Amino acid sequence: SFAIGKPPVPPISPISSIRYAAAQKGGGADLTDLIAPPYDVLDEQSKAALLAQNDQNIVAIDLPHLPPKTVGPDSAYKQAGDTYRQWLKSGRLVEDDKPAIYIYQQTYTSPSDPDQQFKRRGIIANVKVQPFGGSGKKGLGGVHPHEQTFSAPKEDRLKLMQATASQLSPIFGIYSDEAGDIQTLIDKAIG
Numbered sequence: 001s002f003a004i005g006k007p008p009v010p011p012i013s014p015i016s017s018i019r020y021a022a023a024q025k026g027g028g029a030d031l032t033d034l035i036a037p038p039y040d041v042l043d044e045q046s047k048a049a050l051l052a053q054n055d056q057n058i059v060a061i062d063l064p065h066l067p068p069k070t071v072g073p074d075s076a077y078k079q080a081g082d083t084y085r086q087w088l089k090s091g092r093l094v095e096d097d098k099p100a101i102y103i104y105q106q107t108y109t110s111p112s113d114p115d116q117q118f119k120r121r122g123i124i125a126n127v128k129v130q131p132f133g134g135s136g137k138k139g140l141g142g143v144h145p146h147e148q149t150f151s152a153p154k155e156d157r158l159k160l161m162q163a164t165a166s167q168l169s170p171i172f173g174i175y176s177d178e179a180g181d182i183q184t185l186i187d188k189a190i191g
Contacts, residue, residue, distance in 0.1 A: 010143050012125040014099035018166065021094045039063040039169060040153065056092060062168045064160065069153040081163030101125045103189050121186050124170065143173075 022029040033054035036042065039062050042050075047066065050057045064080035065072030087093040102124040110116040132145050157169055177183055 010130055011128045012101065012123075013128070014101050015124065015126050016095065016099045017102065017124075018088065018093050018095050021091055024094055024096070034058060036062065040068045042068055056087070058168070061087075061164065062160070064163075069150070069156065071152050071155045071159065074159070077159045077163035080160060081165075084164045084166065103186050105190055121183075121190065123182070123186065127171075127173070 020029075020031060020034050022034075023031055034057055036050050036057055036059040037046075039059070042059065042063055044066050047059050047063055050059045061080045061084050065076040084093070088095075104122055104124060106120045108118055108120075110118065127143070130143060132143055160169075161167055175182070
């Protein structure tokens with residue numbers, strides 16, 4: 001593991017990932033029909049629309065019951081885990097050969113102006129678990145909470161992690177890169 005930036009910065013390390021097989025074939029695969037927004041912004045109608053486009057959309061596993069942010073029946077998590085393992089066995093999902101830190105780019109348009117396009121780039125990595133805090137607080141790392149979390153969504157995600165033995169809902173974070181070191185690396189890697 002290694003840290004990027006000035007202390008206190010939580011160390012990051014490569015992750016072992018599982019991806020759609022189509023995403024491993026030289027990149028550039030269109031995964032639009034296989035990806036979904038975060039589970040907690042979906043409802044029954046939006047989940048159904050995603051599955052109507054492609055019944056192999058990740059939402060079939062990541063949102064095993066509705067409404068989101070509630071604890072579902074154990075059978076829903078078991079079915080999600082069974083589906084996940086079946087997709088792995090069939091080769092639809094595959095594990096990468098070795099752990100890595102992944103760079104991603106999201107391109108999207110403005111809801112108010114479809115001609116206005118934005119790009120957001122970032123990394124996907126493990127972040128070392130440590131107490132919340134920041135500089136000036138002895139022994140605490142550079143991770144700061146940004147919202148109040150509730151017990152039902154946490155229990156739901158824990159049950160899904162246990163059923164699939166995978167983390168399907170990574171935590172989105174923002175990091176400070178005042179010198180532009182990370183941005184330079186990302187830009188260089190993406191081209």
